[in-house]
Amino acid sequence: MDMKRLVGKNFARLRQEKGLTQEQVEERSGFSQQYLSGLERGHRNPTVVTLYELAQALETTPVEFLKPFSLD
Template identity: 80%
Template sequence: MDMRKLVGRNFARLRREKGLTQEQVEERSGFSQQYLSDLERGRRNPTVITLYELAQALGVSHVTLVEPDQECDQANL
């Protein structure tokens, strides 16, 4: 799977699990709502620093943003 899509999918899932809107993450992280929207759609290629800052805004480890999920693992078998 494309890493941008994986990060976007994980970010969107984690954001929803935390009950946060893109606007709330914007306030916490300083990244624009448009950037976050593009990220969730796999249209952004975030740096390691960006991943760390976004993870902090969500209250999770930056590693969780790049971990393949079960669906992705099964697709790669």
């Protein structure tokens, strides 16, 4: 399983479920929109601290980024 892609897909899903744009998450988290875009595309390898901070911005837990689902 490609963990970068899994985290990116989960991040995008959670962000959209909250009705937030990447720019709004940028304001909440301090991570640039470019970084967030790369994360969603599976091009970034976030640290545990990054996952924690993004979870705080989305009002969820870091575990949500690691939940499996079909990547097809």
